[in-house]
């Protein structure tokens with residue numbers, strides 16, 4: 001058993017951390033307050049490989065292993081929750097399904113543009129007003145008319161929709177009910193009939209635009225069907241299983257940032273003649289944070305390692321996300337506690353981290369759904 005990162009993984013973490021410290025973290029507060037997506041930094045991420053983390057080099061990506069991808073996501077979130085969610089959604093949701101299920105022609109057409117940063121970002125739109133955890137209720141339809149799909153319906157909560165070139169849309173293509181009724185279709189955002197709503201007003205992650213999207217007789221070529229017809233739900237499960245490592249890593253990065261800020265403050269702030277970190281109650285909060293952050297990191301890297309070994313990893317990914325997202329909320333909460341009244345002020349970054357991390361136990365499988373998934377694996381004896 002070897003717990004060490006490889007030299008390449010260590011060097012990659014160093015390069016990404018240095019970039020984030022310089023280009024992203026100093027702007028995180030502005031990104032949150034202005035609700036502006038940080039294109040300036042994101043444009044510089046292409047050459048670092050951050051816009052095509054696991055995309056093969058032949059399509060312009062960095063072709064990284066899953067542990068390096070986890071490290072990149074963690075470092076992104078350490079710097080800025082909003083920017084990290086957008087880049088994680090772009091990689092995992094906007095490009096992942098094209099890589100996993102697309103034809104060679106689809107990969108060549110869409111991936112180089114998205115993975116190099118020459119274009120804008122990718123987006124995946126599954127959720128609807130009446131279908132989130134239970135995607136069998138998706139109502140958006142795609143009907144073949146000659147050699148075109150005609151798409152009609154209303155989607156919700158599409159991360160990146162307004163800053164994306166493509167939206168992969170989960171549509172009802174079959175008349176039958178059940179698990180073989182849905183398919184994914186790639187829809188360019190400049191398609192007539194694609195109407196992107198105003199940015200949603202959210203609790204946090206304000207620099208990551210989220211939108212309702214309406215499809216009003218939007219027509220795309222039949223060849224934009226992604227993978228096999230009727231396999232949309234199965235494809236979604238594969239995509240979300242990978243996405244769980246990614247969302248867990250976002251939660252981990254936010255927790256690490258909150259811990260770093262709390263530790264610094266615990267050294268600087270004095271009460272009763274000594275730095276507050278010397279009071280046992282504060283030191284215990286730091287001890288819990290460090291313990292749980294370390295546990296989360298091991299769980300996430302383990303799930304990523306299983307994935308790279310080609311071994312089943314759905315249970316591991318679910319457990320890692322469940323633990324890391326709950327842990328991150330506790331860590332950010334205690335980071336505010338350690339800052340006292342200042343922690344409640346938007347002058348200090350820990351309140352933003354607390355708001356940002358709240359999404360992580362909801363998106364890409366709520367904690368309740370994850371417990372169901374993990375429970376099913378336990379009862380079936382599967383991994």
Ligand SMILES: Cc1cc2nc3c(=O)[nH]c(=O)nc-3n(C[C@H](O)[C@H](O)[C@H](O)COP(=O)(O)OP(=O)(O)OC[C@H]3O[C@@H](n4cnc5c(N)ncnc54)[C@H](O)[C@@H]3O)c2cc1C
Pocket residue numbers: 089093124125126127130131132133134156157158159160202205210359362363364365366367368369372
């Ligand atoms: C900021 C943000 C960004 C997002 N980005 C995207 C995106 O890019 N693309 C996309 O498609 N979606 C996106 N989403 C949507 C997100 O994935 C869904 O909100 C999430 O899957 C939950 O679905 P829901 O909101 O419909 O909640 P519901 O499914 O209605 O769940 C409501 C509550 O009931 C619980 N519940 C539901 N079913 C069960 C059950 N069987 N047993 C126990 N409890 C249950 C849930 O855990 C939850 O607590 C985003 C959401 C947000 C807030």
